[in-house]
């Protein structure tokens with residue numbers, strides 16, 4: 001199908017509406033004009049008939065019109081009124097008078113016609129080859145009452161027909177010109193109205209991924225074009241942010257990958273410098289295995305984040321018994337804590353249910369447990385509490401570990417962020433765990449927060465809306 005530009009469509013639409021309107025008004029005026037003219041002609045005819053009736057005299061079978069011939073106005077009126085004029089005697093139908101013009105038109109009513117006219121007096125239109133006449137037929141009784149007469153007076157309808165015809169000619173000539181002019185004006189108007197859009201398109205075409213900081217001009221008129229420009233600029237802003245994040249992300253990944261790879265390579269090079277015993281090779285290989293594990297862990301977490309961002313992760317939507325989950329995770333982490341001489345205390349309220357995906361929630365909680373134990377030195381404690389508060393399940397993992405500095409605190413949920421002591425003390429981890437935990441919690445319409453004092457410990461709190469009390473899983 002032919003694709004028309006907005007400008008062409010606007011012009012076409014505008015012209016079409018105008019054409020329909022002009023044609024509609026034209027037809028209306030055409031008919032109104034005709035009716036108006038015919039009505040005034042009829043009025044004139046009725047005046048003439050009334051005049052003739054009052055001035056008609058019948059004497060000895062002949063019809064006379066009594067008027068003052070010296071009165072020029074009256075004489076002229078009689079002349080006009082009797083242009084198309086005939087009188088018949090009733091009931092015989094005998095023609096008493098007929099004007100010359102009617103005779104010339106070939107009007108020859110026979111008595112039968114006269115009787116038909118007499119039966120139905122009033123107005124009637126007759127078309128002759130040269131013109132159209134409107135007749136008025138009326139019955140006038142003789143003064144002595146002996147007989148009566150049929151008086152027929154006609155008047156030409158030409159003025160109405162001519163006015164109609166001329167109006168139609170003018171319409172056929174002027175309407176196309178009007179439409180053409182309107183289309184031209186519409187075309188120019190559309191061009192003017194759409195020019196800012198064309199300017200926007202030109203400006204938008206110049207923006208590419210290298211120039212995401214550029215913005216489209218907003219003219220400040222507050223019109224639709226400005227709205228489009230603002231919306232586009234907002235999109236550009238979001239794109240700029242995303243691209244910036246992607247750049248940082250890529251830079252962080254490269255950095256995080258380079259460190260373990262350099263370590264692996266260094267260890268392998270040193271090991272190969274000279275012949276070594278089997279035990280030494282074993283030590284190097286197991287150290288390398290640890291690095292491989294870290295790399296695998298990191299890549300797995302990255303993959304999860306990437307899939308999450310691409311919206312590829314499937315979420316189960318079930319009731320999750322958070323109490324059972326927290327208890328089971330506490331038991332699972334107990335040996336890890338004990339191995340580090342950290343006491344793990346659990347205070348778990350029973351029957352706390354949330355909606356969502358148990359595996360992902362487990363992932364998030366496990367990360368908090370893991371961090372709490374990891375960043376708490378021997379002799380310290382980790383408290384896990386779960387309760388329901390104000391419609392939320394509230395899970396808190398509190399430790400007496402190294403804590404987080406006020407500077408670092410706002411960034412702990414950023415990807416690849418690791419606060420200074422943990423980084424320099426080469427504690428395991430790549431800084432993705434909390435980013436993932438935050439994303440999981442938010443996916444469950446909850447939120448995660450942290451409170452921490454350096455040297456005194458940290459407290460991470462997850463709040464997730466409780467599952468509806470009527471949820472079928474709870475009754476099981």
Ligand code: ADP
Nearest residue numbers: 371372375412418419422429430431432433434
């Ligand atoms: P990772 O543990 O792999 O380093 P996370 O995203 O889980 O990554 O944590 C990011 C950073 O937040 C950690 O490197 C650490 O500096 C800080 N952090 C997280 N949890 C604790 C905690 N319980 N105590 C002290 N610091 C913490």
